[in-house]
Amino acid sequence: EIAAVLLPGSGGGLQGVQVLMTVGPTREAIDPVRFIGNRSSGKMGYALAAALQQRGAQVTAVAGPTSIAPGPGLAPIAVESALEMEAEVMERVTDCQMFIAAAAVADYRPETSASAKIKKDADSIGLRLVRNPDILARVAALDKPPFTVGFAAETDQVEVHARAKLEAKRLSMIAANQVGSGEGGFESDRNALICLWREGRRELPMMPKPALAAALAALIEERYGAQIAG
Amino acid sequence: EIAAVLLPGSGGGLQGVQVLMTVGPTREAIDPVRFIGNRSSGKMGYALAAALQQRGAQVTAVAGPTSIAPGPGLAPIAVESALEMEAEVMERVTDCQMFIAAAAVADYRPETSASAKIKKDADSIGLRLVRNPDILARVAALDKPPFTVGFAAETDQVEVHARAKLEAKRLSMIAANQVGSGEGGFESDRNALICLWREGRRELPMMPKPALAAALAALIEERYGAQIAG
Incomplete structure (x- = not known):
């Protein structure tokens, strides 16, 4: 096979x-107008998809609402x-050799989603949130x-939390970064x-991020x- | 004055x-990662700003996070x-003859915003939301x-709710649309x-939306x- 004769790291x-x-x-969704979201831009995910494609991978992406465009081949x-x-994901994952959970999936969703817009009569309201499925853990x-x-996007003790997650979910690999302080993270370039x-x-x-995605794809x-070798 | 000799509707x-x-x-913000948002794209607001500028207005916009670009003159x-x-808004509004609240301001915010990412240990969590200031009512x-x-973005009884809002807040004018069903609304063109x-x-x-913004600016x-005449 052609792939077999390529030197390591040559793509x-x-x-x-x-x-x-x-x-x-x-x-x-909280109601037809309001929702709980998070600060993932999709930049890193799409950059990683492109870097993996450059290494020959056949990439399928399941994407939440982003304002940036995916690469031309996706x-x-x-x-x-x-x-x-x-x-x-569950419909497609059994056909795949690799699963990369780059989405920032909401951990919780509102227990009920109102079909009509909630009226703002009360001075304060309680919102009951329930756990979302852990897609990554389910695949692993x-x-x-x-x-x-x-x-893993962590605000403190990044490596400790990330290694705990790697082991608890039996992942092959985890990529962790610090958010909420200083440079880098969700909305940064x-x-x-x-x-x-x-x-x-x-x-x-x-x-x-494009360079980081290339380095991560190589790793x-x-x-x-x-x-595979092991 | 030049403005006085323009025919009505001629811009x-x-x-x-x-x-x-x-x-x-x-x-x-719920924590450094999660937030409560809404589906306003900013499209209608920016289109209206451009249409008002075309009619000679000096427009200042205070804008929440949108993925679309404002017009070149804004x-x-x-x-x-x-x-x-x-x-x-309150810092600038006394210098203005007109205030247009095109933003979809969140009615509620989390009572407290966590400085570190909330850990997802619990099966369900309660989020206490408190009322945000009503900027439009405060200006009016x-x-x-x-x-x-x-x-007014309403899911039902659009005109009833909108007229109640017009009168309760003593607005000069209100523009209402139906969201959450069929064509039109926040993320539509x-x-x-x-x-x-x-x-x-x-x-x-x-x-x-650009044509609608032009019609609304004329109105x-x-x-x-x-x-002014009255």
Whole structure:
């Protein structure tokens, strides 16, 4: 095969690999007008999709509402809520060798979504939120899970929280970044990541998201290759 | 004066009029990552700003986070939350002859905003929301209020709710549309409006937002002129 003769790191090492990704935020409706959202822009997800495609991967993306355009080679499946994202992912994931959960899926959704706009009569209102499904954990817990990559956006103790998540969900790899303070993160054009897997770690320093996505794609290819070889 | 010799409806009738507008949604932080948002795109607000500028108005916009670009002649003051929007508006409104509240300001914000990301340990959580200030009502209640135009996005009984809002807040005019069903509304490129003032009403039928904005600007100029004359 052509892929087999490529030198390590020269690209193309994901030739023919089916990758399913989630990208962007989800929106959880409170009523027809209001929703709970989050600050994921989809920039990093789409940049990673492009970098994986450059390495030969066949990428399918399930994307929440983003204001940025996907790369030219990607036609995302558009969803809004976590439940919609879960349904699209579970329908497709068994055909894939790799699952990358780059979306910032809302952890909670309103228990009930009002069909008419809530009137603002009260001085204060209580909103009951219930847990959304954990799509990444559900994929990683499949009988024959794909190579699973998760992300962690943490405000403190980044590596501690991220390694706990890696182990609790039995992920193949996790990429963690710090949000809410200083440079980088959801709406920035730059970011830095600490990437963890069971036996190791690698820091990718602060850089523009396209460059960071390329570095992360190279590391994903490396770790995927190591798992296949192992 | 030049403005005085223009024929009615020929444009330029808002020459020299200082207009303050709010545009887009607001975001109310739950924690550094999550927020309560709404589906306002800012399209209608920016289109209206451009249409008013074409009629000679000097437009200042205070804008929440939108993914669309303002027109070339507009440099919006960027804000995120309702409280930020209120502060910027109250600082500027006394210099203006007209205030147009095109933003979809969040009615409620979380009572407390967590400084670190909330951990998702619980199966369900209660979120206490408190009322945001009503910027439009506050402006309309000033000793010498400007000509105030509000918007109403309603899911049912549109005209009833809109007229109640017009009267309760003592607005000069209100433009109401139906959301959550069928064509038009926040994220659509088309919309229809029912415009109400104390003595009258006018329906602007479903059309592309730029055309609708031009029709609304013409009506605003007409009603503003009638108020000045009266």
